[in-house]
Amino acid sequence: MHEDALEHLATSDKTLARIIARIGPCRLRADRRQTPFEALVEAVAHQQLTGKAAQTILGRVKALHPHRKFPTPEDFLATHDDQLRAAGFSRAKVAAVKDISTKTLGGVVPTPREMGRMEDAEIVERLMTIRGVGQWTVEMLLIFKLGRPDVLPIGDYGVLKGFSLSYRKGIMAKPAELLAHGERWRPFRSVAAWYMWRALEWDRRAL
Numbered sequence: 001m002h003e004d005a006l007e008h009l010a011t012s013d014k015t016l017a018r019i020i021a022r023i024g025p026c027r028l029r030a031d032r033r034q035t036p037f038e039a040l041v042e043a044v045a046h047q048q049l050t051g052k053a054a055q056t057i058l059g060r061v062k063a064l065h066p067h068r069k070f071p072t073p074e075d076f077l078a079t080h081d082d083q084l085r086a087a088g089f090s091r092a093k094v095a096a097v098k099d100i101s102t103k104t105l106g107g108v109v110p111t112p113r114e115m116g117r118m119e120d121a122e123i124v125e126r127l128m129t130i131r132g133v134g135q136w137t138v139e140m141l142l143i144f145k146l147g148r149p150d151v152l153p154i155g156d157y158g159v160l161k162g163f164s165l166s167y168r169k170g171i172m173a174k175p176a177e178l179l180a181h182g183e184r185w186r187p188f189r190s191v192a193a194w195y196m197w198r199a200l201e202w203d204r205r206a207l
Contacts, residue, residue, distance in 0.1 A: 002026040005149065005188035009195075012184045015167060019195050023202060028194040030147030036115055037104045038070050039145045040127070043137045044096045045089070057088030073101035096132025103130050120148055143190050152182045152189035162196030 006026060010017035020026075034042070045061070046054040064083055065071040071079070076097055084094045103109050108126060115123060120142055127138045139153040153159055154175040164173045167181065185192040 002028065002188075002191055005191040008188055009185055009192055013192075016185070016192060016195060019166060019199050023195060023198045026191050026194055028143075028191060030143075031145060032112075032147070034145060035112060036109050036141070036145070037073060037100065039141050040100050040109065040130070040133060040137070041070075041076075041097055043140055044093055044100070044132050047093070047132075047137070060087035061089065063087075073104045076101040077105075092132060096130070099131035100133070115146065120151060143193070148190060150187040150189045152179065152185070152193055154178045154182075156193070158200050159193045159196040162198070162200035166196070166199050 002025070006020055010020055042054075042058065045058050049057070061084065062068075062070065064079055064087065065075045068075065076084075081091075081094050081098075084097070085091065089097065100109065108129060110118060110123070110126065118126075123142065123146075124135060124138045127133050127141075128135060136153060136155050139151050139156075142148040142151045143153070160173060160175060160178055163178050163181070164170060167173070168177075182189050182192065
């Protein structure tokens with residue numbers, strides 16, 4: 001699936017070529033089953049939590065509306081803040097989810113079809129007007145939900161740490177260094193980022 005990307009990355013970066021050979025084929029796959037609204041709500045739920053804890057809280061939130069697979073924007077806006085807090089959302093996350101809901105109904109959050117026609121930068125600019133949604137959140141949506149091939153999340157700790165282990169002998173690199181190095185990975189920086197995550201996992205397993 002990523003043959004062109006792997007050929008380009010291995011040719012343009014000898015260090016990354018060794019990482020690819022060690023880790024194997026890229027298993028990055030976009031999950032397009034969710035709407036942008038659902039993906040943003042889930043991303044906010046995961047902020048500053050482990051995946052397991054976030055899923056537990058999301059399960060409680062969904063249980064507030066058992067008649068649906070996932071609550072709608074209207075459902076969230078009609079749910080009292082105290083109920084969402086009791087399910088596990090912080091005050092900040094309640095405010096963020098309600099703003100996502102309001103801006104979805106207002107057309108700020110694009111539909112899947114609209115988003116498919118938008119450039120990455122346009123999506124980032126639009127979604128970052130939402131409370132609690134920062135650049136990292138939008139970048140994760142671009143990579144894992146929309147399958148955009150050329151996203152480099154320089155603010156992601158895992159990507160930055162994987163890069164530092166692979167290229168700086170463990171000395172923590174600055175985001176600007178990663179951004180500059182990543183120019184040689186264009187137009188497949190999403191795949192390169194995936195390998196930086198895997199490089200960090202591989203290093204931990206080697207300990």
